[in-house]
Amino acid sequence: MTLPVFDTREDPGPNFVSLLAKSGVPPFEPFTGAASELLAKGISVPHGTTIAALRYAEGIVMAGDRRATEGNFIAHRRIEKVFAADKYSAVGIAGAAGPAVEMVRLFQTQLEHYEKVEGVNLSLEGKANQLSQMIRSNLTMAMQGLVIVPLFAGWDLNRKIGRIFTYDVTGGRYEEVAYHSIGSGGKDARTTIKLGIKEGMSRSEAVALAISALYEAADEDSATGGPDLIRGIYPIVATVDRNGFSRLEDAEVAAASQAVITSKSSAGGAQ
Amino acid sequence: MTVPFYVAPEQVMKDRADYARKGIARGRSLIGTIYKGGILLAAENPSKSLHKISEIYDRIAFAGVGKYNEFDQLRVAGIRHADTKGFTYSRDDVDARSLANVYAQYLGQVFTHEMKPLEVEILVAELGSEEIPSQLFHILYDGTVMDEGHFTVLGGDSEAIAERFGAEFKPDWSLGTALKAAVRALAGPDKNLAARDLEVAVLSKNNGRRTFDRLGSPALEKLL
Numbered sequence: 505m506t507l508p509v510f511d512t513r514e515d516p517g518p519n520f521v522s523l524l525a526k527s528g529v530p531p532f533e534p535f536t537g538a539a540s541e542l543l544a545k546g547i548s549v550p551h552g553t554t555i556a557a558l559r560y561a562e563g564i565v566m567a568g569d570r571r572a573t574e575g576n577f578i579a580h581r582r583i584e585k586v587f588a589a590d591k592y593s594a595v596g597i598a599g600a601a602g603p604a605v606e607m608v609r610l611f612q613t614q615l616e617h618y619e620k621v622e623g624v625n626l627s628l629e630g631k632a633n634q635l636s637q638m639i640r641s642n643l644t645m646a647m648q649g650l651v652i653v654p655l656f657a658g659w660d661l662n663r664k665i666g667r668i669f670t671y672d673v674t675g676g677r678y679e680e681v682a683y684h685s686i687g688s689g690g691k692d693a694r695t696t697i698k699l700g701i702k703e704g705m706s707r708s709e710a711v712a713l714a715i716s717a718l719y720e721a722a723d724e725d726s727a728t729g730g731p732d733l734i735r736g737i738y739p740i741v742a743t744v745d746r747n748g749f750s751r752l753e754d755a756e757v758a759a760a761s762q763a764v765i766t767s768k769s770s771a772g773g774a775q
Numbered sequence: 776m777t778v779p780f781y782v783a784p785e786q787v788m789k790d791r792a793d794y795a796r797k798g799i800a801r802g803r804s805l806i807g808t809i810y811k812g813g814i815l816l817a818a819e820n821p822s823k824s825l826h827k828i829s830e831i832y833d834r835i836a837f838a839g840v841g842k843y844n845e846f847d848q849l850r851v852a853g854i855r856h857a858d859t860k861g862f863t864y865s866r867d868d869v870d871a872r873s874l875a876n877v878y879a880q881y882l883g884q885v886f887t888h889e890m891k892p893l894e895v896e897i898l899v900a901e902l903g904s905e906e907i908p909s910q911l912f913h914i915l916y917d918g919t920v921m922d923e924g925h926f927t928v929l930g931g932d933s934e935a936i937a938e939r940f941g942a943e944f945k946p947d948w949s950l951g952t953a954l955k956a957a958v959r960a961l962a963g964p965d966k967n968l969a970a971r972d973l974e975v976a977v978l979s980k981n982n983g984r985r986t987f988d989r990l991g992s993p994a995l996e997k998l999l
Contacts, residue, residue: 505873507881508855509848520862523855529863613862620830620854 518621520614521638531610534644543648550579552604554689554728555586555596556717557657557668558697559682560710563745564657564666566594567714569689569722570737571729572601581729586740588749590615593631593658594742598687600650607638607652614638628660632669632677640675655686659744666744689721689728696720708760711741711752716764731761791892795916798894799841804930804961806940807838807898807923809909810953813979813986814900817957820974828976830987832857832869834902836978840930841895841916849878849897871901875912875920883918892916896929902978902986909978928960936960950977951998958999970995 508527516522524531535543550572557566568585571578579601587608589595595611597604614634619625626634635656642652657668668680683701685693696717705713715731718739722730731738738757743750768775805818805827816838818827827846828838831853839846853874861869878897886892893916903909911923921927926944928937940960945952954975962968975990982988990998 505856505860505877507849507852507877508859509852509881520858523859524862527859609862613858617854617858620858621851623824623826623829 518618520617521610521641523617531606532638532641532645535648540648543650546649548575548577549650550574550583550601551727552583552585552598552601552687554685554687554693554718554721554725555598555655556685556690556693556697556714556721557594557596557655557683558701558705558710558714559666559668560705560707562666562707563659563743564594564668565707565710565714565741565743566596566655566657567711567718567739567741568596569718569729569739570732571727573727576726578729581732581735582737584740586742586751587612588742588751589631589635589656589658590619590625591748592625592661592744593628593656594744594749595635595657596655596686597652598654598690599652603642603645603650604652604654607642607654611635611638625661627662628658628667631658632656632679635669636671636675636677638675639671639673643674646673653686655684657744659746659748664746685717685721687728689718689725692724693717693721707743707745711743711756712760712763714741715739715757715760719761719764719768731758731765733765788887791886792917795886795892795894799896799916800931802840802842802930804928804932804936805838805840805898806926806928806936806957806961807900807911807913808926808940808944808953808957809911809924810950811947812981813950813977814902814909814911815950815953815957816898816900816976816978817954817961818974819961819968819972821972822974826974828974828989829854830976830985831874831899832861833866833984834978834986835869835871835874836900836976836987838898838900838929839895840897842893845893846895846897849881849893849895852881853878853899871899871910871912875899875914878914879918879920881918882914882916886917898927898929900978902980932963935963939963950979954995954998970999 555568566586572580572583586596660667670678670684683697700713722728738761741752741757803819807816816828820827829850831837837850857869897914899912901910911927913921913927943956958968970992978986
C-alpha cells in the first residue's frame, strides 16, 4: 500500500466512499454474469427482519429482533441488526443481511472518517443524507434481489431532539414524527407502538413499548424472532440521548421482556 | 537553449536538506512522550483551530511541525490509509509501523525526485497494549525513520529541548508530571507557556476504543 495522496482536482475530500472508488475498490459493485443470473432465479440469502424505533422525552430508542431467515428456514438466531453508527446515532437494518451489514460497516467508517478529516462531526441530517446516498448506490443490487432498507435515528446536537429517518430502496429519505418500524414484522410492530405511544414517555416506558412491539411482530410474523427464554436470546435494544448511544445490558432487556410476557399470560388464552 | 551547469549530487541533496531544515526551524516545536497509561503529545501552538496534533485511528495519533499545509496533507493521507486498511481487513490490522513506512517512502520519494522537499517533520504514535509497548515513530523530511521508546522532540530547536526534557524524563511517570516537564522544556529558561499557548492531546488507555483525546484549556489548567 502506498500513501493515498491525490492531485488537488482529484481529491475525494472527507468522503470515504469516493476514496474507495478512487483507490480502485468501489463498494456497491453489482453482481455480473453467472452471479446475476443466479440471483435472478431467486437464490435465498439470509434476511434480517424487524426493527422498531420510537421517540421518548430525552431521546430515541431502537430495538431489533435476533432472527435472520433464509426462505422458510431460520438462518441465525443471534444476529445483531442494531448498531451504533457513531457516538450520537443508531442504525438498524432489514433486508439482505450480508450486504446490509457491509453497508453499516461502510457507514460507520464514513462518519468517523469525516469526523477525523474535517475535525468536526456531521450534523444528524448530514448523516441521514449520507446513508441515503449509500442506499441509492445499491439500487442495482436491490433490483437483483438484495434489497437493504435501514432505519436511522439519533440525537440532533443542534436542535437538541431525537429524530428518526426511514428510507425507500431508491434512497428516498423520510423523517418520521415519533416512531417507525421496518422489516417483515414492521407492520405489526408499528400498530403496537401506535396504540401505546404517548407524548413525553420515560426511557423505561419507551423500552418496554419497543420490546412489546417486537413481541407482537414475532407473534404474527414467522420471520421475526420473539424472546427465546430457553437459550436466553433477547432483542438488541439501544437508546440515543444527549449523552450519546448506549446499548442496554442483556439483563435489563431480559427483565423487560419477562414483564411483557407476564402481562400477556395474565390476560389468559383468549387473545 | 542554455546548458545547465553540472551540480554534484551531494551538493543537490545538501541544498535540499538545508532548505527543508530552514523551513522546519521557523515553526515551533513539539514533544511526544510515553507516560504510565498513555502517550502525551504537547506542542506550542497558539491557534485553536489549526491543529498540529490529530487522531489517525483507534490507537494511533499524528503530529507534525513545519509547513502547515504540507503536514496537514500528510495527516489526511494517514487517515485515508488507516481507514481503508481497517475497512478492507479489520480494525486490529491497522498499525503505526506500516503507516510510518508509507510516510517514509513518500517523504523519501519527494525529497529525491521533486523540485522541493516537504518542510515537515512528523510523528506517528501508537498506544501499546499488555503485550506490545507504546511506540513513537519520528520521521524526517527526507524519509529517515527513528523509532523512539521513551520520548522524542520535533522541530527547529529540538536538540536544546530534548536535552532539557531528557534531564527530567522518568519511565512510567504520571500524565501531570510528564506534561509539566514538557511545558518547561518547550518554554525554555526565559519564558513561560500558559494553557492558551499549548496544544495537548493524549492517547489514553482509559478512553475506550478511540483512545485519542484532545485536552482543552480547563483540563490543561487543572493538570498544570
